[in-house]
Amino acid sequence: MIRASRLAPLFAVFALGSVHADEVQVAVAANFTAPIQAIAADFEKDTGHTLVAAYGATGQFYTQIRNGAPFQVFLSADDSTVQKLEAEGETVKGSRFTYAVGTLALWSAKEGYVDANGDVLKRNAFRHLSIANPKAAPYGLAATQVLAREGLTDKVKAKIVEGQNITQAYQFVSTGNAELGFVALSQIYKDGKVSSGSAWIVPSSMHDPIKQDAVILNKGKDSAAAKALMDYLKGPKAAAVIKSYGYEL
Template identity: 50%
Template sequence: MHAHADTATVAVASSFAPTFQQLASVFEADTGHALKVSSGSTGKFYAQIRAGAPFDVLLAADDETPRKLEAEGFSVKGQRFTYARGKLVLWSLRPDLVDDQGQVLNKGGFARLAMANPKVAPYGAAALEVLTRLGVLGPLSGRIVQGESVAQAFQFVASGNADLGFVALSQLKGADRAWQGSWWVVPPDLYTPLVQEAVLLKQGQANVAARALMGFLKGDKARALMRAHGHEF
């Protein structure tokens, strides 16, 4: 048995949710602490935290939101850190649709392109940057379908409701099955780096499990698992 076990409530960006599901199992087994996990868009969590939502830890899909939360007094100063860096992928279930240069965006041959809402989801903002820099946002605007989060964008493609979509590499590697199809790992110079920060919120300041989780995410065991899911540091 583990002494002084506690429960932490964690808000996890949708892009990181598949990876965190496995990390949480390892953390709970190693420490005896329990985690109550919610996944969603970083922007939505930001609004909820400012409105008093009882989260102890936020694992954001960006670094801007944690910085704002710290500046506004909603998190413990000096505790935020980069837990991973994400990669944007253009993915389709069709094995012949997405080429390794992303030329499909110019050529067409698809009806719907999924992406997360850029106003609340960092992966959506990254997708918008890519489309803008490639000069295809205007021509494709009528084909874009937006999900509230990158998890919803992923489901649009996985269900066939969209022919292709911008998702996180970790979603393809971290899903319950080995996803098939075709994909293009978007060059990092086409979008602002997806630096993902963890932050200890004021709610979790005295929570033993929350502080333990923050330490666990910096450790070798967690990083090895994250690397296997397509994250960098």
Template identity: 60%
Template sequence: MRVKALCFLPVWLLCLAAPALAADVQVAVAANFTAPMKRIAAEFEKDSGHKAVLSFGATGKFYAQIRHGAPFEVFLAADDETPKKLAQEGAAIDGSRFTYATGRLVLWSAQPGLVDAQGDVLRKGGFSKLAIAAPKLAPFGAAAVETLTRLGVMAALEPKLVTGESMGQAFSFVATGNADLGFVALSQVHEGGKLKTGSAWIVPETLHSAIRQDAVLLAKGKDKPAAQQLLAFLKTDKAKAVIRSFGYQP
């Protein structure tokens, strides 16, 4: 009996140790990347056993929170400048930054037929409220302002602007009818190559600066293997396929 017990000892130890290998990763995610990141996190947990605990919001607000000691270990921003700045300031690990997606801006309305294929609705009017994300907090909001300025309609439409603190809130304004139309991320209204509902104009990339979205390992995740594995997972073909399905370029 003693020999039998010794034979089972390694198996028992493995069973006990297995749960300890899994870990939670605290992740700050730009609001525009909410839907794809939820799917990526599920695949990551399935493959690695680690759980990505996701918080969604505006890139600018996350920057302030991280600088004030928020417990995030990985940051998926909506731009490339904020992660770079965090690395320069010592709040992120230098050399860990990379572009995980290039975002696309879209003018969208929940109402079919309101937004035309050329975006001429912005010049013609016929709407009372236009939603955007706060340009100082959300890079997509800055891209929206840049687009309106280049089209020469910023001054005329400024009284109609409804500003959300994040892309999530800007999208909510349009989805609930509190704004007739708005500038949102293509990922919020696009999945599997199709527009979910309503009408939309995908803004030409010539009308605003490229929306390069960078990920970075934060200082609090430096010694966390699970955090490093999540960043590595974002570079896999499986994650890239999800990213593409929501209208981004990996």
């Protein structure tokens, strides 16, 4: 069952699974949408708890959490935002851990458009390049680091179209509004291969590590479902799903 929640109108919000006695409200980085949806069904079946997820940009979730949003668990797209919340007293001490390490990809919906080494960037023959907002989305920040490393920042500046989060950056490319863009590999990858279009999987050495941390927020301190979710994300079933979407653990 999918039902609407009243959380954060800026984001798509879904409840996954049937209603049970205990729910956990989770803020999920947009890049992790598909994996958490896949994990949620097993989580409910195995634990009896329901996962209620809101998807969006990590930076925007930080602001919402600081302003009292009712999230109990935060699955961030980086580690620094969670560390900041921890330092500010917004999290349950000792609950933070890295649940995935993300991979950046340069992707086009067109077959054969992006070569295996990303040379399409250097040729600079495209009209639009999509990236996520680097101030709010860690994958967007990683994209800017790649462009800087390649000496392309000024050359492509006028061609960049910026999505509010990594989902919107992906949508610009998938709809043809941008010929190519930097996305999370998890958005285009399943079971060991790129599922559509063409892509360059960016070497991790070209940008800061995208360590994605999870943490129980203060509102989840006494929630059995919140603790159960954190334990579940560390288990073998969740690990298999996370790996299948191109993440490292």
